[in-house]
Amino acid sequence: MSDDDTEAVRFAARPSGERAPGELTEREIQDLVARCPEQQRWAFEGWLRGERLLDGDPIVSLG
Numbered sequence: 825m826s827d828d829d830t831e832a833v834r835f836a837a838r839p840s841g842e843r844a845p846g847e848l849t850e851r852e853i854q855d856l857v858a859r860c861p862e863q864q865r866w867a868f869e870g871w872l873r874g875e876r877l878l879d880g881d882p883i884v885s886l887g
Contacts, residue, residue, distance in 0.1 A: 848872060 848856070853872050860868045870876030875883060 853869065856872060857865050857869045867876055867878060867880040870880070870882075871878050877883060
């Protein structure tokens with residue numbers, strides 16, 4: 825995992841609810857997920873939220 829990937833995960837996991845630059849809104853996430861093939865939606869939505877890799881594996885914090 826590169827440093828860029830790590831930064832994306834940190835931004836996605838902000839507990840304060842504030843948005844990072846370039847972070848998607850809930851509506852944008854739902855619009856993108858709706859365009860994704862149904863079988864892959866669960867992994868794609870998790871990826872957009874910074875919770876999963878695109879292959880569906882959870883992102884595990886090493887910190």
